[in-house]
Amino acid sequence: MTQPHKPTGTQTAILMLEDGNVFYGKAFGKIGTTTGEICFNTGMTGYQEVFTDPSYTGQIVIMNNVHTGNYGTYEKDVESNSVKIKGLIGRNLEDRFSRYTADKSLQQYLEEQNIVSIEDVDTRALVAHVRTKGAMNCIISSEILDEAKLKEELAKVPSMEGLELASTVSTTEAFNMGDENSPVRIAVMDFGTKLNILQCMVDRGAYLKVFPAKTKIEELKAFNPAGYFISNGPGDPASMDYAIETVKAIINEKKPTFGICLGHQLLALANDINTFKMHHGHRGLNHPVKNLVTGLCEITTQNHGFGVDPEAVRKATNVEITHVNLNDDSIEGIRLKDRPAFSVQYHPESTPGPHDSRYLFDDFINMIKASLN
Numbered sequence: 001m002t003q004p005h006k007p008t009g010t011q012t013a014i015l016m017l018e019d020g021n022v023f024y025g026k027a028f029g030k031i032g033t034t035t036g037e038i039c040f041n042t043g044m045t046g047y048q049e050v051f052t053d054p055s056y057t058g059q060i061v062i063m064n065n066v067h068t069g070n071y072g073t074y075e076k077d078v079e080s081n082s083v084k085i086k087g088l089i090g091r092n093l094e095d096r097f098s099r100y101t102a103d104k105s106l107q108q109y110l111e112e113q114n115i116v117s118i119e120d121v122d123t124r125a126l127v128a129h130v131r132t133k134g135a136m137n138c139i140i141s142s143e144i145l146d147e148a149k150l151k152e153e154l155a156k157v158p159s160m161e162g163l164e165l166a167s168t169v170s171t172t173e174a175f176n177m178g179d180e181n182s183p184v185r186i187a188v189m190d191f192g193t194k195l196n197i198l199q200c201m202v203d204r205g206a207y208l209k210v211f212p213a214k215t216k217i218e219e220l221k222a223f224n225p226a227g228y229f230i231s232n233g234p235g236d237p238a239s240m241d242y243a244i245e246t247v248k249a250i251i252n253e254k255k256p257t258f259g260i261c262l263g264h265q266l267l268a269l270a271n272d273i274n275t276f277k278m279h280h281g282h283r284g285l286n287h288p289v290k291n292l293v294t295g296l297c298e299i300t301t302q303n304h305g306f307g308v309d310p311e312a313v314r315k316a317t318n319v320e321i322t323h324v325n326l327n328d329d330s331i332e333g334i335r336l337k338d339r340p341a342f343s344v345q346y347h348p349e350s351t352p353g354p355h356d357s358r359y360l361f362d363d364f365i366n367m368i369k370a371s372l373n
Contacts, residue, residue: 030114040280053194057192083110084169087117174211174212189220191263228250264308275307302345323346
């Protein structure tokens, strides 16, 4: 086992919320100051995949599980090329780990990735507060212990509502994955895609070309795709005029199209269905969803702070609701009646999480194959 990296010990850290609430704890990870929108994840495992998910860009994550870091970190347990969260909050952030394949402790990993964190916080109370009061900005510091100064710094942080972040995490250059001889050619719009989403399509025989967020439809068409994929990603979808325009052009191609999470929201916006900022979002591995087409239920992985307006969806003449959340009846899936396009709000690749929803990738690939015959 790798020797555990020495943690920061008893050094004090402060978490301050936008509403004035203050929590004191112990420093972990990098010593410094960080800001972002606070949110929480209810999953018990998969913390490294959570930390590297581009959809968490701009957010400080509370891990609701009591112990985080107890199986260390491993270079392959990632969803992108770096940690994307702005900060981490935990009850017990563990420096010692038990998994023999792990190559680093959580402390060493967060230090190397420049992630400021705080532990020894009553996360049960904190999560209950966020559930009640809603998402808000926060600041963590292990170097500034003056509450007045922290309040000044926190006031400078922009709201997530109206913030365009997808282009900041998208690939800067197009790249390919899969078998180049495959007829199942998929043009992927990368707004912050998770690696395992791409892998799920490659595993099913697809050949992908992954394009930067602001790629025009002409360049997508030059790849001669048999289908299009609209990825997940961070930020407010309503601020992404460039992406909405591209998605409109994509669905006008009348080729099989699949969207996940942010891609789901963009498909809705491209059909004049509004999105909205949720009270505190859905993030975890155990959200129950009902497939209205089959009548079956599935346990899903979710990570989103924006949603599709239920009333607007129900009034739309060309859109059908396919999935709903059984906790709050929010819209979890739609499909177009006049185009071969569909989307889901949750994450069927489920890394981490249950694999109940991976059939959606089969549906997409089969839709493409049927269109080629």
